[in-house]
Amino acid sequence: MDWLAHNLPTEGAAASAPTAGSCLRHNVPTARPEEALATVRARVDASPYRFALVVAGDRTLLGRLRHAALDAASGTAVHEAMESGPSTVRPQVALAAVESHLRAHHLSYVIVTDPEGRLLGTVHREDLTGAAVSRSR
Amino acid sequence: MAARIDLPRLRALLDVGAQLVEVLPAAEYADQHLPGALNIPLKTLSPGTAAGLDRTRPIVVYCWDGL
Numbered sequence: 001m002d003w004l005a006h007n008l009p010t011e012g013a014a015a016s017a018p019t020a021g022s023c024l025r026h027n028v029p030t031a032r033p034e035e036a037l038a039t040v041r042a043r044v045d046a047s048p049y050r051f052a053l054v055v056a057g058d059r060t061l062l063g064r065l066r067h068a069a070l071d072a073a074s075g076t077a078v079h080e081a082m083e084s085g086p087s088t089v090r091p092q093v094a095l096a097a098v099e100s101h102l103r104a105h106h107l108s109y110v111i112v113t114d115p116e117g118r119l120l121g122t123v124h125r126e127d128l129t130g131a132a133v134s135r136s137r
Numbered sequence: 138m139a140a141r142i143d144l145p146r147l148r149a150l151l152d153v154g155a156q157l158v159e160v161l162p163a164a165e166y167a168d169q170h171l172p173g174a175l176n177i178p179l180k181t182l183s184p185g186t187a188a189g190l191d192r193t194r195p196i197v198v199y200c201w202d203g204l
Contacts, residue, residue, distance in 0.1 A: 002144055003171055004204050012169040 005115045007091035020098050020112050021091025023128065024121030030055050033062055033079035040078055041070040053111065054082045059118040061088065061111065088113040091120055099128045139198075147197060155195035169204070 007021035029052040031040040044052050050067040063082035072081045088111045102125045109124040157174035159166050166176035177186050
């Protein structure tokens with residue numbers, strides 16, 4: 001049933017253990033594959049982020065646009081410039097494991113999706129300080 | 138009659154009053170379980186331990202794979 005993998009609530013002593021799903025940000029800019037890069041660039045520049053996630057109409061994650069890719073010719077469509085199939089984690093992964101993964105791979109964030117590949121959010125290293133981890137459920 | 142179900146079907150059944158039964162050992166149930174689930178560990182499952190279930194409502198039984 002993949003209840004946990006869809007970041008649905010549970011009960012019990014471990015239900016409040018911090019996981020990727022308990023530390024999600026939902027405000028990373030998103031883009032549709034058919035959009036023009038110039039449009040997405042404006043959206044990214046107006047956000048605190050330097051990338052956008054490319055999603056289908058049902059929020060299925062298709063790719064990622066790093067900031068450098070946003071400099072491509074203005075007539076370019078998102079799907080022509082995006083990095084396809086970025087790596088993701090499931091929401092039930094322990095936050096400590098997420099933090100280890102970020103440190104080991106020198107990453108600043110990870111993308112979280114459900115088993116159908118739909119975007120749930122992102123977890124950012126700066127949110128995983130000791131205070132943030134202890135604060136998380 | 139038993140049938141394997143997916144998440145959308147589970148949610149639909151819960152919406153109409155299905156009962157959730159986790160058959161993992163009590164310690165694992167205490168650790169984490171689906172909201173509202175009852176615990177009848179598989180090794181204790183019998184007509185007696187299941188007697189409290191309402192036979193007029195759907196019963197969804199799950200173990201670790203269901204989480």
